[in-house]
Amino acid sequence: MTSLSAVHSASHSKAASAIELKIVELTPALRAFARRFLRNEDDIDDLVQETLMKALNSLHLYHPGTSLKSWLFTILRNTFCTNYRKQRREPAGMEVAMEQVSIAPAQEWALRERELQQALTLLPDDRRRALTLVAAGTSYVDAARMCGCRIGTLKSRVSRARESLLLMLGNQLLD
Numbered sequence: 001m002t003s004l005s006a007v008h009s010a011s012h013s014k015a016a017s018a019i020e021l022k023i024v025e026l027t028p029a030l031r032a033f034a035r036r037f038l039r040n041e042d043d044i045d046d047l048v049q050e051t052l053m054k055a056l057n058s059l060h061l062y063h064p065g066t067s068l069k070s071w072l073f074t075i076l077r078n079t080f081c082t083n084y085r086k087q088r089r090e091p092a093g094m095e096v097a098m099e100q101v102s103i104a105p106a107q108e109w110a111l112r113e114r115e116l117q118q119a120l121t122l123l124p125d126d127r128r129r130a131l132t133l134v135a136a137g138t139s140y141v142d143a144a145r146m147c148g149c150r151i152g153t154l155k156s157r158v159s160r161a162r163e164s165l166l167l168m169l170g171n172q173l174l175d
Helices: 002-025 027-034 041-057 068-089 094-100 106-121 125-135 140-147 151-173
Strands: none
Touching (some): 002 027, 002 068, 027 041, 027 068, 041 068, 106 125, 106 151, 125 140, 125 151, 140 151
């Protein structure tokens, strides 16, 4: 019984090796097929390599007697489609955009904070209180209750406070 399983294993191993050789022989055809989808040679190489890895890892799913070339082409096409869908979900040029993001130096932020604090002190008390409550995350309903006024009045105070700050600070907040 052991010798029978060893013979079966050896013949299975030879069959797998033969299929692997045929897969290697079909690599140029895979490259030609990949050119239908991609133009860049590096991208073509990556797609073919990924296809070969998937095929070799899924060799147990291949049914002898069926077209190996068609099976490989299907893997390549599906791999391309999956990669294409992934790329469409990802923002284009994200790496380039991240390199261009600049952050103002810490001392500039500290200076702007001081300017904002000074401008806030120049606001009427009711407007300053309304704005700081809303800016801190308090709901308009709760902020109106805390200020002892109606929601519409609170919204007007917040709006006027914002307008006043923009006038006092100019475009500094927008930079």
